Amino acid sequence: MSFLALSSIRKSFAANTVVKDFTLGVERGEFVSLLGPSGCGKTTVLRMIAGFETPSAGSLRIDGEDVTALPPNRRRIGMVFQSYALFPNLTVAQNVAFGLRVAGVPGPERETRVAEMLRLIGLPDLGARYPYQLSGGQQQRVALARALAVRPRVLLLDEPLSALDAKIRVSLRSEIREIQRDLGITTIFVTHDQEEALSMSDRVVVMNGGVAEQVGTPFEIYNRPRTRFVAGFVGTLNQLEAVVRDPGRGLVEIGGTTLTMSGPLAVAPGRRVRVAFRPEAIRIGAAPGREVMLRARITAVDFMGAVIRIRAETEGGTLSLDTFNRPDTPPPGIGTRTDLSLSSRDLIVLEDGPAA
Amino acid sequence: MRRGTPILSTVIVLLGAAYFLVPLYAAFQFSLQMKRGELSLEAYRSVLSSSVFLSTLTFSAVASFAAIAMGALLVVPTVYWVRLKLPRLRPVVEFLSLLPLIIPPVVLVFGHIRLFGSNSVLPLTMTASGTNVLLVMGYVVLSLPYMFRAVDNGMAAIDIRTLTEAAESLGASRIRTIAGVIFPNVRSAIVSGAFLTFSICLGEFVLASLLNRPAFGPYMVQLGQDYAYEPAALAILSFALTWTLMALMQLFATRSPGRRRRAPLKTSTTP
Ligand SMILES: Nc1ncnc2c1ncn2[C@@H]1O[C@H](COP(=O)(O)OP(=O)(O)OP(=O)(O)O)[C@@H](O)[C@H]1O
Ligand SMILES: [Mg+2]
Secondary structure (H helix, E strand, O other): OOOOEEEEEEEEEEEEEEEEEEEEEOOOEEEEEEEEOOOOOOHHHHHHOOOOOOOEEEEEEOOOEOOOOOOHHHEEEEEEEEOOOOOOOOHHHHHHHHHHHHHOOOOHHHHHHHHHHHHHHOOOOOOOOOOOOHHHHHHHHHHHHHHHHHHHHHHHHEOOOOOOHHHHHHHHHHHHHHHHHHHOOEEEEEOOOOOHHHHOOOEEEEEEEOOEEEOHHHHHHOOOOOHHHHHHHHOOOOEEEEEEEEEHOOOOEEEOOEEEEOOOOOOOOOOOOEEEOOHHHOEEOOOOOOOOEEEEEEEEEEEEHHHHHHEEEEEOEEEEEEOOOOOOEEEOOOOOOEEEEEOOHHHHHHHOOOOO | OOOHHHHHHHHHHHHHHHHHHHHHHHHHHHHHHOOOOOOHHHEEEEEHOOHHHHHHHHHHHHHHHHHHHHHHHHHHHHHHHHHHHHHHHHHHHHHHHHHHHHHHHHHHHHHHHHHHHOOOOHHHHHHHHHHHHHHHHHHHHHHHHHHHHHHHHHHHHHHHHHHHHHHHHHOOOOOHHHHHHHHHHHHHEEEEEEEHHHHHOOOOOOOHHHHHOOHHHHHHHHHHHOHHHHHHHHHHHHHHHHHHHHHHHHHHHOHHHHHOOOOOOOOOOOO
16 A cells, blocks of 8 residues: 555535545655646645645545544644745744654754754755745745654645746755655655656646546656646647547548557547647658658747747648757748658547547 | 925824824923922922822733733634634624724723622622722723734734644644744734733723722822822823833834844724
8 A cells, every 4th residue: 555545535615626536646755746737626635635624535544544534733744835934933943943842852852953954955054044034945945844854754845936936946846856865755746837747756646627637657647648638738739630540450540641559549430539749759851760741831930949849830730849959950941841750659649539 | 105295294294293292292391380480390209209109000000911911812812713714704803803992991891890790690899809800801802902903913914824834734733833833923913912902001091990990090080180280290101101111012022033024013003
């Protein structure tokens, strides 16, 4: 059984069900992100794990112990909030020591632990400062130290980086991940930033409308999205219409070319389905092994440095494609007519059928 | 504020200040004239040498402090709880807290006397200490609108919900959270509520007089009926005392370094 186990959790506020049949197992030491658009119930799930909300149905276990009815102060979880929530009347050291004091850890041991925590977050000399004397990034690191000082069983972070500016966000991202690996602490991280989720996590839970649409490694989520929602929410996605020819053998036809998909399809022959693919799956011009060819006209070129994002108009709709910058090959000009090629292996047939 | 019209605002401020300061100055001037034809502090000497002055002042000060302590213990947890768990009840509680401004103290004290009088279940008025308790309770009620406003403003300035959750996730119980996190962070709000409570209770007449307690308010009134110059001196003295205490409290309240950058607390008491 998983270290942290959520079984068929449901949460309703009055008539409004915001989390539906949510089941998730998290292994000891694992870093799992909850990713989804605003209002999809990420915070609610996290608050139920913390004990600030009680599930309307279902159960919650930590390390085999049923904690569904346990109040938050007895769950031994650490929580980091988007707004830092440091105690303004206490110094940094006193903030970090708060949980230890509550737990009755004796003075000398407490001081050692506080010093150790401050070193861990890279602020060993700021113990005597007050929260208002720190930058946002420093405050959030102190909040992390405060949560970790009591050696919680699970660490919960609710969009801890959203209030920070872009540079600090990226550096703190790897810092948090590093600390998490060092301590081997089981962590749930809530974010609506897909880059954050993909870059930090062992596994990502993509949520939509209170439901976990897909749970998987970042690699799986990105390359094998199971639903249209996941495919559309994580990364940019191109879609083309295909006609099913032989569902049993996974044959579909796109623009006169018959392709073999990776598996059989559960759709009647002659039906139209949408197939999706990532921008980096397309190439300009033909290439061996890329059996799908599309006539296209370039409509926009965004030079972003290492990557060039190009938009092209085809019969089936506008596509987005990414190519790497190569000093010897300038990007095509706007208005150029060209062939695009892609491989059937990069095509994903989405579970919930044709697009509206 | 629009530029170019500071004259009007200056005039308004000056008028307001005059409205307040002229009578104060007049009283001060008058208090110095006890000896015919010369300015002296004779009236002050007379007041300060009276033992009644000291005993009534002490009595009222102690009663005020008791009222402040009880008021804070009543209001802080209430406001906290309402904001945290029953936000929809807040208008109701706010209205209740304003009732003492609408219902005259006379009604309150007659209610007290009827409820706790000699042939009631709890005859508090039968003993001096019981009556003192009633007086303090009455003061708590009188100061409720001010205490409530101040503390409510103070709690609005910090995110009590998240601070509470942070404390709870660190293992703190509810009581520990209130005592260790909420109370210290609304301390300056409590202190500004305390100012107002103190200045109301120190000169309060109706409750003290009808409960027949040896308080400062009735003493001032009595003195005003019997003498000419001493009441003016007394008024100036009690003013000075109140303002000194306020200054001290302000000093005490803002000394905590963890909040220096916070916006100054609103002590506005108008509903
Ligand atoms: N206490 C509550 N009472 C009623 N409805 C609530 C309550 N808390 C959350 N909700 C509703 O539940 C839904 C999910 O909220 P939640 O805060 O979990 O979303 P989220 O995924 O964290 O969104 P965001 O990215 O904006 O933080 C929202 O529609 C919200 O309005
Ligand atoms: Mg949220």
